[in-house]
Amino acid sequence: xxxxxxxxxxxxxxxxxxxxxxxxxxxxxxxxxxxxxxxxxxxxxxxxxxxxxxxxxxxxxxxxxxxxxxxxxxxxxxxxxxxxxxxxxxxxxxxxxxxxxxxxxxxxxxxxxxxxxxxxxxxxxxxxxxxxxxxxxxxxxxxxxxxxxxxxxxxxx
Amino acid sequence: xxxxxxxxxxxxxxxxxxxxxxxxxxxxxxxxxxxxxxxxxxxxxxxxxxxxxxxxxxxxxxxxxxxxxxxxxxxxxxxxxxxxxxxxxxxxxxxxxxxxxxxxxxxxxxxxxxxxxxxxxxxxxxxxxxxxxxxxxxxxxxxxxxxxxxxxxxxxxxxxxxxxxxxxxxxxxxxxxxxxxxxxxxxxxxxxxxxxxxxxxxxxxxxxxxxxxxxxxxxxxxxxxxxxxxxxxxxxxxxxxxxxxxxxxxxxxxxxxxxxxxxxxxxxxxxxxx
Ligand SMILES: Cc1cc2nc3c(=O)[nH]c(=O)nc-3n(C[C@H](O)[C@H](O)[C@H](O)COP(=O)(O)OP(=O)(O)OC[C@H]3O[C@@H](n4cnc5c(N)ncnc54)[C@H](O)[C@@H]3O)c2cc1C
Ligand code: FES
Ligand code: FES
Numbered sequence: 566x567x568x569x570x571x572x573x574x575x576x577x578x579x580x581x582x583x584x585x586x587x588x589x590x591x592x593x594x595x596x597x598x599x600x601x602x603x604x605x606x607x608x609x610x611x612x613x614x615x616x617x618x619x620x621x622x623x624x625x626x627x628x629x630x631x632x633x634x635x636x637x638x639x640x641x642x643x644x645x646x647x648x649x650x651x652x653x654x655x656x657x658x659x660x661x662x663x664x665x666x667x668x669x670x671x672x673x674x675x676x677x678x679x680x681x682x683x684x685x686x687x688x689x690x691x692x693x694x695x696x697x698x699x700x701x702x703x704x705x706x707x708x709x710x711x712x713x714x715x716x717x718x719x720x721x722x
Numbered sequence: 723x724x725x726x727x728x729x730x731x732x733x734x735x736x737x738x739x740x741x742x743x744x745x746x747x748x749x750x751x752x753x754x755x756x757x758x759x760x761x762x763x764x765x766x767x768x769x770x771x772x773x774x775x776x777x778x779x780x781x782x783x784x785x786x787x788x789x790x791x792x793x794x795x796x797x798x799x800x801x802x803x804x805x806x807x808x809x810x811x812x813x814x815x816x817x818x819x820x821x822x823x824x825x826x827x828x829x830x831x832x833x834x835x836x837x838x839x840x841x842x843x844x845x846x847x848x849x850x851x852x853x854x855x856x857x858x859x860x861x862x863x864x865x866x867x868x869x870x871x872x873x874x875x876x877x878x879x880x881x882x883x884x885x886x887x888x889x890x891x892x893x894x895x896x897x898x899x900x901x902x903x904x905x906x907x908x909x910x911x912x913x914x915x916x917x918x919x920x921x922x923x924x925x926x927x928x929x930x931x932x933x934x935x936x937x938x939x940x941x942x943x944x945x946x947x948x949x950x951x952x953x954x955x956x957x958x959x960x961x962x963x964x965x966x967x968x969x970x971x972x973x974x975x976x977x978x979x980x981x982x983x984x985x986x987x988x989x990x991x992x993x994x995x996x
Contacts, residue, residue, distance in 0.1 A: 610825070
């Protein structure tokens with residue numbers, strides 16, 4: 566079936582099987598491999614992308630379900646001139662990553678969280694990241710990065 | 723993991739969806755948020771030949787107050803229910819529980835209708851709807867019927883809905899001054915309850931429902947009767963394991979689940995002002 570999704574501002578139209586998962590549409594059909602597959606069972610959040618601005622786990626969404634929607638992946642976060650998004654910059658400045666495998670999903674989850682709650686408390690952030698696992702950092706600096714991004718974005722994401 | 727091959731339809735109307743279900747019977751599966759069905763399909767525990775996507779039937783996505791009830795459309799996502807002003811004001815237990823399901827990503831996709839029809843005894847929202855004395859509105863080829871939530875959950879992952887029917891609306895009595903509490907024990911933040919309890923207290927009586935202590939979500943009738951007869955929280959909570967039939971798994975033995983039922987019901991009753 567034909568699926569058309571606006572990915573990071575560009576219409577991506579591809580013939581795929583109905584059973585194609587959104588994460589495979591992004592990685593295989595659109596060649597956007599920044600979105601990782603970790604658990605493949607809706608647990609780890611590595612595959613988190615935004616559909617119409619809301620965080621979702623793309624290993625548990627059919628590409629067909631996102632037909633006609635707008636999807637943002639980690640590749641769509643920096644501006645075209647290469648300047649990092651404030652959430653990405655905060656990860657860099659706060660040392661919010663080690664191996665980096667969870668990072669694309671973390672960045673997307675935090676971006677969605679800040680859209681819903683521009684000035685989250687530390688507790689709000691910890692709850693807001695319940696769907697994202699990190700095996701390296703112990704989360705502390707990820708939470709710091711989310712707080713820093715919220716400050717930098719002036720509480721208005 | 724990739725699901726088996728299936729055909730995908732996204733009808734534009736409720737009538738269109740019902741016609742597809744009538745034609746394909748139990749070969750077809752309704753797809754709402756997909757956060758229970760797709761994991762099963764990826765594991766090939768479910769292999770529908772036709773998937774009928776109803777998530778964009780926006781006519782079924784609403785929370786509104788009508789004739790003393792809070793009415794929630796079946797495709798309303800957990801996030802939208804949790805943040806609905808109407809639900810927070812007039813059905814605060816339901817709104818709170820919707821905000822406790824899984825994690826934000828799950829709540830952005832999962833729907834109230836899907837959570838009820840999936841019929842998992844470990845799910846949170848069925849217990850909230852049960853405690854609140856909710857009613858489900860189901861539509862099929864011969865029109866609409868309503869079912870008391872107490873009759874909806876038939877057995878393990880089995881609910882009283884035919885393959886050619888759709889759940890369209892969930893109603894709970896509106897109760898702005900409700901005193902309520904929700905207790906859920908999990909090992910990890912995003913997990914399903916090992917055991918959970920939902921309590922609502924209103925002029926018309928008390929509702930106490932239990933999560934994951936039987937093949938279906940249960941009303942704790944013995945606790946409710948004891949409270950009606952004047953028992954306090956401690957005394958009534960001792961009866962919380964009556965009528966349960968807990969399973970054993972890597973999280974808990976049946977004895978531990980019965981113990982948790984008593985402890986969590988006592989905590990919930992105390993929080994609800996008993
Ligand atoms: C990682 C993770 C964590 C979770 N944690 C929790 C938790 O803590 N607590 C909890 O309660 N749940 C939890 N869930 C389950 C989640 O709430 C699901 O979203 C919900 O159970 C199913 O809703 P859905 O809209 O996704 O349904 P779907 O997966 O689309 O459908 C589920 C079933 O219902 C049927 N169906 C759906 N809508 C209708 C309808 N309108 N009429 C007739 N049939 C219909 C489908 O055919 C299917 O059989 C979790 C899920 C995941 C993936
Ligand atoms: S890969 Fe999707 S949640 Fe882990
Ligand atoms: S940085 Fe390695 S998993 Fe998070």
